[in-house]
Amino acid sequence: MTKADIVNEISKSTGIDKANVLETVEKFMEIVKDSLTNGENIYLRGFGSFIIKVRSEKTARNISKNTSIIIPEHRIPAFKPAKVFMEEVKNAEIPAQETPAEE
Numbered sequence: 896m897t898k899a900d901i902v903n904e905i906s907k908s909t910g911i912d913k914a915n916v917l918e919t920v921e922k923f924m925e926i927v928k929d930s931l932t933n934g935e936n937i938y939l940r941g942f943g944s945f946i947i948k949v950r951s952e953k954t955a956r957n958i959s960k961n962t963s964i965i966i967p968e969h970r971i972p973a974f975k976p977a978k979v980f981m982e983e984v985k986n987a988e989i990p991a992q993e994t995p996a997e998e
Contacts, residue, residue: 931972943976 902920906913927945930937937945952968976984 939977941977941979943974943980946973946975947971948973 898920902913902916905911905916905920909916927937931945931947934947936947939945947970950969950971953966955964955966956962957964
């Protein structure tokens with residue numbers, strides 16, 4: 896599902912025009928990015944959390960040059976789904992995927 900699909904679904908189910916829905920979705924994503932950039936986690940009860948994970952420094956190998964490289968400690972954004980959300984996904988029935996017709 897793409898951002899356009901999300902906007903269409905919200906617009907269809909709420910009756911709000913697509914331009915306003917798109918602006919709201921864009922603003923939500925901007926706030927999430929800005930908050931995580933500033934080191935603030937976002938907690939959405941019943942949905943999940945957008946958090947910052949810290950990856951510690953590690954040594955990696957460049958196989959082609961046969962050298963080792965130090966990868967410094969860095970922060971990455973992550974999403975941790977809520978237990979309720981995970982249970983819904985786990986218990987959902989997934990329709991059978993269509994397979995291409997054999998020739």
